Amino acid sequence: MTTTYRCEAETLDGFLAQLVRYVASGHYFYVTGRIPDRKDPEQVDRKLIKLYGLGKPKWERARRRLGDQAGIHYLRHERFFVLIATHGRHGFFADHEKNLCDIRRTALKVRGYSVRYTMSEVDKRWKVFVRLDKETYRSVRAHLIGI
Numbered sequence: 001m002t003t004t005y006r007c008e009a010e011t012l013d014g015f016l017a018q019l020v021r022y023v024a025s026g027h028y029f030y031v032t033g034r035i036p037d038r039k040d041p042e043q044v045d046r047k048l049i050k051l052y053g054l055g056k057p058k059w060e061r062a063r064r065r066l067g068d069q070a071g072i073h074y075l076r077h078e079r080f081f082v083l084i085a086t087h088g089r090h091g092f093f094a095d096h097e098k099n100l101c102d103i104r105r106t107a108l109k110v111r112g113y114s115v116r117y118t119m120s121e122v123d124k125r126w127k128v129f130v131r132l133d134k135e136t137y138r139s140v141r142a143h144l145i146g147i
Helices: 012-024 043-049 059-067 093-094 134-146
Strands: 029-034 072-077 081-084 107-110 115-121 126-132
Touching: 012 072, 012 081, 012 107, 012 115, 012 126, 029 107, 043 072, 043 081, 081 093, 081 107, 126 134
Parallel strands: none
Antiparallel strands: 029 081, 072 081, 107 115, 115 126
């Protein structure tokens, strides 16, 4: 039995909000990519959902977590996508071992934003930070100084 797996974010704000939820719940390992113009995004969605078994019911995902299996999610905005996983065993890690990043060490950059998970110096606890990436910040700053 499979359930409908909602992976497409219609807005960048929605994409970032869902990404923050995933990171805050322990999904630290990720790979990003862009779907080529010649390919249909919905077809790629179906392929990845099937490949990684993402369309499973909630109870089956919970059972896999108890068995030391990694939780994995797929999220897409327009043609940009991210596959993000928790600790555990999953074929995802073998498939992407060369490109795998840890969001606690390498910020995820998307459309001028940088998302990272780090210790807050103010609150002394781990938090998800969403900020303008360095290039965007510098161009906005230069523009504002020039006004």
